[in-house]
Amino acid sequence: MSDQLLKSDFEPYSDARWLEAVDSALKGAALDTLNSLEPGGMTRQPLYRETDLEMADNNSGMPGLFPFMRGSSNAPTPYLPWHIAQRFVPNRKGSDNRAILMDLAGGVSAVAIDLTNTASFDHEQAQKLLSGVLLDIAPISLMPGTHIHDAMDIMEGLWRDQKVTNTDCKAYLNADPIGTSAQNGKPQIDLDLKHLFAWGAERENVTLLCASGQMYHLAGASEAQELGMIIATLVDYLRAAQKDDIAIELLAQKTTLALSAETDFFATIAKIRAARLLWSQVFEQFGVKTIAPIIFAETSERCFSTVDPWANILRATIATLAAGIGGANLITVAPCTSVSEGDNDLTRRVARNTHIILQEESHIGKVMDPAGGAWYIEKLTRDLASQAWSIFQEIERQGGMAVALSSGYIEKLIAPIRVERQDKVNLRNIAMIGVSEFPNLEEAPLKARTPKGEGPLSEKRLAVTIEQLRQIAEPSKPSVFLAAIGTPARATPRVNFAANLYAISGVHGIAGQGGEDIGTIVSDFKKSGAKIACLCASDSDYETHAVALAQGLLDAGATHIALAGKDRKIDGIDDYCFAGCDIITFATKIHNKLGLGV
DSSP: OOOOOOOOOSOOOOHHHHHHHHHHHHTTOOGGGGOEEOTTSOEEOSOOOGGGOOOOTTSSOOTTSTTOTTOSOSSOOSSOSSEEEEEEOTTSBTOSHHHHHHHHHTTOOEEEEEOTTOSOOOHHHHHHHTTTOOTTTSOEEEEOTTOHHHHHHHHHHHHHHTTOOTTTOOEEEEEOHHHHHHHHTSOOOOOOHHHHHHHHTTOTTEEEEEEEOHHHHHTTOOHHHHHHHHHHHHHHHHHHHHHTTOOHHHHHHTEEEEEEEOSOHHHHHHHHHHHHHHHHHHHHTTTOOSOOOEEEEEEOSTTOOSSSTTHHHHHHHHHHHHHHHHTOSEEEOOOTTTTBSBOOHHHHHHHHHHHHHHHHHHOGGGSSSTTTTOHHHHHHHHHHHHHHHHHHHHHHHTTSHHHHHHTTHHHHHHHHHHHHHHHHHHTTSSOOBTTTBSOOTTSOOOOBOOOSSOSTTSOOOTTHHHHHHHHHHTTTOOEEEEEEOBOHHHHHHHHHHHHHHHHHTTOEEEEOOOBSOHHHHHHHHHHHTOSEEEEEOOHHHHHHHHHHHHHHHHHTTOSEEEEESSOOOOTTOOEEEOTTSOHHHHHHHHHHHHTTTO
8 A cells, every 4th residue: 555645736725825825806895795794793704714713722721621622521432422312392283292202212312391381280280291201311391481380399209219219319400590580581489599509409310490591482582592591590590599508519510501503503503612711711810620511412493484394303403413413412303293283203213314414424432622723613603692792791790690680671782683683684684484485375374382381482483474474375275366577588587486475374375377478367367266367577578568468458447466576666566576575665565455354
């Protein structure tokens, strides 16, 4: 075998040459025109280089070592890189004991029980739900909401029933009174930390507190805001622990962090890494530098939809891979039907297999810090941590997280970000496949479940308005005649655009044959049975035929005529639809003309 090294004949490309190529491509426009500004103020560049990030020798650490940015462990786990946690909601369709046992047999390694919207949950109900579950093997991750003390009694009773010793108890209690108050819009419940930590003292594998940002994410928070609010919550709990003489090191051992994994792949990776960095920055002030945070990640339902729900599988897959690469310790993948009224065997199976396929096929568990060294991720991690720390400091100036919540300050922070992101969806600057792009009208919308929480910080999904339009249109299945003009080559691009745009609101497009004979096009409109029409043609064909065709369609009884393209002030045209128009405003006008929802 030759020992000759592989050589390259390619000349190294310098920064100067890259900038020269960019300048030529932009034809004089500034380089920063390639930057994108995200809701919340995070800027992303087209290219990241070593010069974009000043990395000291000690500011990244190593996996498993302070400041834990690169991972909580230095020993990858090839066969279970993270706990596969399936969420179960008592009394929800598809969340019964049979489903739990089926999921455990199919690869789930932890059971997540969500009690946040449950009126009551007692020992008898818990026994029935968890019958056959070996509690010394499968850890229970609770979302207790206001039922913290009930959850403690229930878990203690279940362990006693199964004769599980304190050493073998495995559970995450996840008490988060501040987060529960935010989600429910109600005063914070009192939590006796001394009693809580006494209860968990001899159960070394049971965590007690959780600083969660998931409810703020669902309410519309940016990545940096979610992180800042997690850290502000953590610091409030630290203050309470100091007041009750609870050791800070013990609190670190018994507290977890929870955040949302979303379809912004790189932001999710960076957010999880930044969470560990921020955790370390807080606990370093107390001399605790040996305990890494346990991080729970759940796929975001903010971007889920009840229309074309199968697209939610893609969203969940992106989010799960990002959370795995970021180093989350426990991940919950929401079934694609999770924002509807119930789940089924298939959707739960797909959810759990999303974990398994990613773990087995991507080999994430065989690599330490898979994203480490990518300048984009490294810069994004530090940018998010820096922004989050500034938000945390501002919350501290308000008196801490609990005070900022009760005063309405947190809602004031989140509201403009939520509006900005929703506007981007409405203008299709943020694409939602199956919702605002390529809607599938052959797939009937599912009925949406009740939103999580109450008050100003309750769940606000991005697709809700479009879902409502689709639900209104579904029974009557209205149609629009797409009046093509000219040859198919000239008309088809705008025919496809208009069909997609109308379908967003549940209106089916019926494409005409095209051509330049106005009489034939009008005749096709009459045969279609549609009440409204949209002209679709090239700019030159509009100049020649739009006025005459609009008049012909009006004479034929069209109640609304739109044109696919920018405003041209053409007589007879009621509205214009184009890339960048507000799809909600346009769709609402169409519904009004069709008499839908009146």
